[in-house]
Amino acid sequence: MAQRLPPGQYSTLDFPVLSAEPTPALPHQSWRLTIQSSDHRAYSLDWSAFRDLPHQDVITDIHCVTRWSKFDTRWRGVPFDDLLAVLPWPPDAYVMAHCYGGYTTNVPLADLTDGKAWLADTFDGEPLAPEHGGPVRLLVPHLYFWKSAKWVRRLRFMPADTPGFWEERGYHIYGDPWREQRYS
Numbered sequence: 393m394a395q396r397l398p399p400g401q402y403s404t405l406d407f408p409v410l411s412a413e414p415t416p417a418l419p420h421q422s423w424r425l426t427i428q429s430s431d432h433r434a435y436s437l438d439w440s441a442f443r444d445l446p447h448q449d450v451i452t453d454i455h456c457v458t459r460w461s462k463f464d465t466r467w468r469g470v471p472f473d474d475l476l477a478v479l480p481w482p483p484d485a486y487v488m489a490h491c492y493g494g495y496t497t498n499v500p501l502a503d504l505t506d507g508k509a510w511l512a513d514t515f516d517g518e519p520l521a522p523e524h525g526g527p528v529r530l531l532v533p534h535l536y537f538w539k540s541a542k543w544v545r546r547l548r549f550m551p552a553d554t555p556g557f558w559e560e561r562g563y564h565i566y567g568d569p570w571r572e573q574r575y576s
């Protein structure tokens with residue numbers, strides 16, 4: 393199974409917490425997810441609208457740029473495709489994920505569609521813990537885990553790729569672990 397571990401990574405059973413900001417308190421009644429088009433149209437979901445979207449179980453490996461990988465992590469969440477399906481307008485080619493707390497990260501739309509990404513609200517059968525991004529985080533497991541934005545608040549479509557928080561600080565604009573795209 394050597395090919396299961398991307399170059400320069402080691403496998404761990406731990407689930408380290410890596411956050412650039414303090415864990416925000418996000419009660420369900422005040423939580424919102426807003427999708428924003430590049431021409432400033434907005435579509436918001438409250439908790440009950442989000443909960444009513446189709447959910448899917450996911451078992452996947454995750455890879456952090458700090459070199460830990462964790463195999464067979466068990467999530468449940470809304471496939472990004474099902475979120476796109478409820479949007480009243482067409483998406484743009486790039487997405488900036490904005491988080492409660494201010495963190496941002498950029499991902500091309502093509503890396504979020506066709507079953508490649510989820511808005512996860514469950515880990516190991518339990519509501520996603522606040523320190524791991526609960527109530528909802530982005531899960532984009534084929535890219536380094538910094539792209540999996542915790543406490544996601546707003547998904548802003550953009551016509552061009554623009555660096556987010558870590559990407560502005562030297563992390564790779566794309567972040568493919570199999571090509572070791574750690575830093576730019």
Ligand SMILES: Nc1nc2c(c(=O)[nH]1)N[C@H]1C(S)=C(S)[C@@H](COP(=O)(O)O)O[C@H]1N2
Nearest residue numbers: 408409410411412491495524538540541542
């Ligand atoms: N909002 C937010 N999301 C974030 C981060 C962060 O600092 N803030 N860190 C990223 C990084 S670098 C990693 S490795 C993972 C860590 O997720 P975990 O704490 O659940 O292991 O979250 C990513 N998403």
Ligand SMILES: [Mo]
Nearest residue numbers: 410456457538
């Ligand atoms: Mo990370």
